[in-house]
Amino acid sequence: MKKNDFNIKMLDPENCAMCGMCTNYCPTYKISKNESESPRGRISIIEGLNKGELKPTASALKHLNSCTMCLACESICPAQVNFYDLMVQARDKYFHKQKLIFKIKSLLLSIFFTKNIFRIFIKKIFNILIKVRLDKAKIGIFKNLQYIKTNTKKRINFKTYDTNRKNIGIFTGCATDIFQESVSRDCIDILNRNNINAEILKNIKCCGSLDFHNGRKTMGLKNYHDTVSKFNTNKYKKIIGYASGCSAFLMSNKNYEDATSYILNILTKSNANFKTSYLKVCIHKPCTTRLANINFENLIQILKMVPELSVSIFDDKYCCGAGAQNLLHNKNNSLEIINPKISFLDKNNIDIILTYNVGCSLNFISAINTNNLENVKVMHPISFLNDRLI
Numbered sequence: 216m217k218k219n220d221f222n223i224k225m226l227d228p229e230n231c232a233m234c235g236m237c238t239n240y241c242p243t244y245k246i247s248k249n250e251s252e253s254p255r256g257r258i259s260i261i262e263g264l265n266k267g268e269l270k271p272t273a274s275a276l277k278h279l280n281s282c283t284m285c286l287a288c289e290s291i292c293p294a295q296v297n298f299y300d301l302m303v304q305a306r307d308k309y310f311h312k313q314k315l316i317f318k319i320k321s322l323l324l325s326i327f328f329t330k331n332i333f334r335i336f337i338k339k340i341f342n343i344l345i346k347v348r349l350d351k352a353k354i355g356i357f358k359n360l361q362y363i364k365t366n367t368k369k370r371i372n373f374k375t376y377d378t379n380r381k382n383i384g385i386f387t388g389c390a391t392d393i394f395q396e397s398v399s400r401d402c403i404d405i406l407n408r409n410n411i412n413a414e415i416l417k418n419i420k421c422c423g424s425l426d427f428h429n430g431r432k433t434m435g436l437k438n439y440h441d442t443v444s445k446f447n448t449n450k451y452k453k454i455i456g457y458a459s460g461c462s463a464f465l466m467s468n469k470n471y472e473d474a475t476s477y478i479l480n481i482l483t484k485s486n487a488n489f490k491t492s493y494l495k496v497c498i499h500k501p502c503t504t505r506l507a508n509i510n511f512e513n514l515i516q517i518l519k520m521v522p523e524l525s526v527s528i529f530d531d532k533y534c535c536g537a538g539a540q541n542l543l544h545n546k547n548n549s550l551e552i553i554n555p556k557i558s559f560l561d562k563n564n565i566d567i568i569l570t571y572n573v574g575c576s577l578n579f580i581s582a583i584n585t586n587n588l589e590n591v592k593v594m595h596p597i598s599f600l601n602d603r604l605i
C-alpha cells in the first residue's frame with residue numbers, strides 16, 4: 216500500500232491515454248502477448264465494468280486476477296495513472312462476482328494465515344513434516360520443505376543491554392511467521408551483536424495486505440488497524456518487519472521500518488567482518504523494494520564485503536510473478552514469468568538466491584523444485600549475512 220493511501224478515492228480509468236508505453240514492462244503481457252493481459256487492457260476492462268458495458272463474468276475478471284500488482288506500469292506511465300488504486304478498487308468491487316473456487320481459496324488463505332490459532336496449527340504441522348524429514352521422500356509439494364526449512368543456527372541469547380532503553384520490536388507477519396520464522400531470530404541476533412535490544416511482537420496478525428489486495432479491502436484494513444494499534448511506541452523505539460510486501464503496506468506508520476533496510480544501515484556503520492565464502496549468490500529485487508524503501512544498492516555493497524563471495528543480479532527485470540496471490544490463483548503464470556530467472560540460475564551455477572519477500576521466496580522455491588535445480592538454496596539476505604558474520 217502506498218503511503219497515507221487508506222481513503223481510496225474513486226478514480227477515472229479514462230485518465231489513461233491508451234499510449235501503450237507501459238505494455239512492454241508488464242510481465243503478464245510479456246508471457247501472453249494478449250492485450251487483455253496488459254495494463255492498458257486491464258484499464259479498459261475496468262472502465263467497461265464500471266460503465267456497465269461489460270459484465271463481471273469470470274472471463275473478464277480473470278484478467279484482473281492475473282495482474283501481479285508489480286506496478287511496473289505505474290512507474291513508467293507518463294499520464295501518472297494510479298493503477299494501484301484502480302486495481303484495488305476493482306478487485307474489491309467485483310469480488311462477489313468471482314468464481315466460487317477463487318473466493319474459497321482466498322478465504323481459506325486468509326483464515327489460515329491471519330487467524331493466530333490456525334497459523335499456530337499450520338506451523339506445528341509444518342515443523343513436524345520437517346522433523347520427520349518428509350522432504351527426503353521427494354513427493355510432490357513436500358519436496359519444497361527441504362528448501363524452506365531453517366538452515367540458520369539458533370544462536371539467539373536474548374541479551375538485554377539496558378533495561379531503560381526501548382527495544383526494537385520485530386513484526387513477523389503471517390506467511391513469514393510460518394515459512395521464515397528463523398529470519399526473526401537472525402534479526403535479533405544481528406541487533407544483539409550490535410548492542411541493540413530486540414524482541415518479537417506477540418499475538419499480532421497479518422499486516423492486512425493479503426486481503427486488501429485480493430478484493431477484501433475492508434478485512435485488509437481491519438487487520439492493518441489491529442496490527443498497527445499494537446505497535447506500542449512507549450515500549451518500542453521502532454518496529455521492523457522482514458517481508459518487503461508487508462513493509463510496503465505498513466510504511467505509512469511512522470514508527471515502522473523494513474528490517475532489511477534497518478539492519479543494512481547498522482551493518483554499514485558497524486564495519487562488520489564476514490567469513491570467507493566461496494559461493495555464488497544472486498540477489499533478487501522484489502517489486503515492493505521501492506515502496507518498502509529498501510536501498511538495494513546498499514545490499515549489494517554489503518554483500519561485496521564478504522570475502523570471495525560472487526554476487527550477481529538477475530538480468531531479467533520483470534517481477535517474479537508471485538505478487539497479489541498469483542502463486543495461489545495462477546500458478547502456471549507465476550512459473551512462466553519466473554522462468555528467465557531460473558534459466559539464469561542454471562546458466563551461472565548460482566548456489567543461493569537472496570530475496571527479502573516471502574511470496575517471491577515461495578515462488579522461487581516452487582520453480583526450483585519444478586526445474587529440479589535442487590542445489591540452489593533460497594535465503595533471506597538477513598539470514599545469509601548473519602550466517603556469514605564473524
Ligand code: SF4
Nearest residue numbers: 241282283285286288
Ligand atoms: S501491475 Fe504489473 S502485472 Fe499488473 S498490469 Fe501493471 S505491469 Fe502488468
Ligand code: SF4
Nearest residue numbers: 231232234235237292
Ligand atoms: S496506463 Fe499510462 S502508460 Fe499505460 S497506456 Fe495508459 S497512459 Fe499509457
